[in-house]
Amino acid sequence: MVVAPVYTRFAPSPTGHLHVGGARTALFCWALARRARGDGGDGRFIIRIEDTDQARSSDESARGILEDLAWLGIVWDEGPVWVGRLSEPTIPGTDVGSESRPTQIGGDPRGVGPFFQARRVPLYNKYVERLIASGRAYPAFETPREIEALRKEATGRKQTYRYDRSGVPMEERLRRMRAGEPHAVRFVAPEGGVTVRDLVLGDVRYAPGEMDDFVIRKADGFPTYHFAVVVDDETMGVTHVLRAQEHLNNTPRHVALQAALGFRTPEYAHVPLIFNQDGTKMSKRDKAKAARKSFREALGKPGALGTADFARDLGLTPDNLAAFLTGDNDSLEVAGAIARHLGLALPEIEVCDFRAAGYLPEAIVNFLALLGWNPGMKTPDGRDLEKFDAAFVAEHFSLERIGTGNAKFDRAKLLAFNSERIGAMTDAEFVARWRAWAADFEPDLAAKLTDRQLSLIAPAARPRCKTLRDLAAVLRFAVTPDDGFEYDPKAVDKVLRRGEPSGLVMLQAARDLVACTDPFEPASLNQAVERLAAEKGVGMGQVAQPLRVALTGQAVSPPLGETLAVLGRESALARIDRCVRAVSAPSTGAA
RNA sequence: GGCCCCGUCGUCUAGCCUGGUCUAGGACACGUCCCUUUCAAGGACGUAACACGGGUUCGAAUCCCGUCGGGGUCACCA
DSSP, X not given: OOOOOXXXXXXXXXSSSOBHHHHHHHHHHHHHHHHHHHTXXXXXXXXXXXXXXXXXXXXXXXXXXXXXXXXXXXXXXXXXXXXXXXXXXTSTTOOTXXXXXXXXEEEOTTSOOOOBGGGGHHHHHHHHHHHHHTTSEEEEOOOHHHHHHHHHHHHHTXXXXXXXXXXXOHHHHHHHHHXXXXXXXXXXXXXXXXXXXXTTTEEEEEOTTOOOOOEEEOTTSOBOHHHHHHHHHHHTTOOEEEEEGGGGGGHHHHHHHHHHXXXXXXXXXXXXXXXXXXXXXXOTHHHHHHHHHHHHHHHHSTXXXXXXXXXHHHTOOHHHHHHHHTTSOOXXXXXXXXXXXXXXXXXXXXXXXXXXXXXXXXXXXXXXXXXXXXXXXXXXXXXXXXXOOHHHHHHHOOGGGBOSSOEEOOHHHHHHHHHXXXXXXXXXXXXXXXXXXXXXXXXXXXXXXXXXXXXXXXXXXXXXXXXXXHHHHHHHHHHSOTTSXXXXXXXXXXXXXXXXXXXXXXXXXXXXXXXXXXXXXXXXXXXXXXXXXXXXXXXXXXXXXXXXXXXXXXXXXXOHHHHHHHHOHHHHHHHHHHHHHHHHOGGGOOO
């Protein structure tokens, strides 16, 4: 069977981090190309950086986006060269926990680059000039401000603004251009209608006269998005354009441009959008919104500091903070500072947010694949097949199975996927992957924990962790100084002061056991505690809880045996003694 | 507002193309119970949807039309 070549591309603009929606689009593009290759055809996945907006683009963003894609295991066959370490299991043939090796992704085997549009300007100019020469495009001299005024006027009359080229005769336009007058270049919109063939949506018809003479080259000499995509998709041999549905209404422009330039029209497939649970668009602004909301609540609390004091604590100027609070800016730095100060987690929007929050790339890939696509298969026991890896997506992906409706991003389900992946790991894998994560996101904590401590706690902690970050929270008690943590007053009251005999008495009894149990390991410690409870004729909880609070300050911790073992005998005794003292001396206050 | 897309449990979806096997299946979330040294995890069970109205047909979640609802887009941003 002859399989037609499938060349796809993901073309982010480097104006920020990689959004989860973009990651999904990239995943689909990747999968479509891989699928073709798996079917014995020629499939390539290309990355192109659309940096024609000089003001907003940055190399740093471009690097970050590539990094995030690589982390997800979405590797590109052609595009900017990225060198880094791939150690995640979504990359076939890579072992988790093994020493990751430097890997190079990208390159230009066909010589169709460069893959940064800013470096392709001469190419665009060639085609712009061709269009002008054939009368399909023309210079325009209005400034953006002037156009904006006209547009405002039109919308004021409840009409859609359309550029009117009849204002200036063509000959005059060309003369002024040759005279060196600054200008943009506009495309002569076709008279007829345009039909877009979409592999997801079907045929979409646009009536004649819907399109106006849009700009194809800005006054700064850079092409607009519409022009650059069309030229690049042609010259890079892209056969299938997968992109978010918000681009659907751009497609007739691209089709018209292709016709005018004598280019092929690639296959199009517009994938549905991803929204927040509340139906709003998922945006990095959500982080600012969340920070603002929490901040206002914190300000409203009795005894709260004033805004000016907060600003000082946050290391911001009051003006800066005020502007943020009124919504005049959505500064991520301010939002982050507020979040750190208030100890709250901002919503994850971008791939790097999920990474920092301790999500696994394979869980994200799995979840994202299911947002708008579904393999339509059943497991042997008749359930819908929805747990799979990237390789599976690459093998089974098809455009026909992309849904048409927009989807809401269900964080709870992602979390469940992540949690299940953690549950399916071996303890060794869990430790190795936590170490890899913590090196980047919890370096201090990681440095203080020994491998022995980690391997002691991992089996008990794993079912309690939905993310890698959760393990950090579980482990924190183990690295605080014995006299350096506070007691949860509610826990102290409930567990140590009440009861008959009181928790404090039980704690004192348990001290002996901690002092002499040998070996000092989870199983033996557990047995010792059980024996004590039996001797005293009380439930396990009456012994375990006082100990737990004494050791961690909290009513919640890993199972007691592990909690003791991780601390070690000396530390455990010190904590018990400190707790006994603190609770016996009421004036000290437990908190 | 113009144009365009969409509409199955709270959410993601299977089923729709090729009407009957759908008293609509699964997953997440939620609830109840079991287990239990805390918190989890685990096990069992359960609540919950074809937006509405017209057609077509012996028969419609599935085909057609309309209404309503949601979304996108209308930049010298991409």
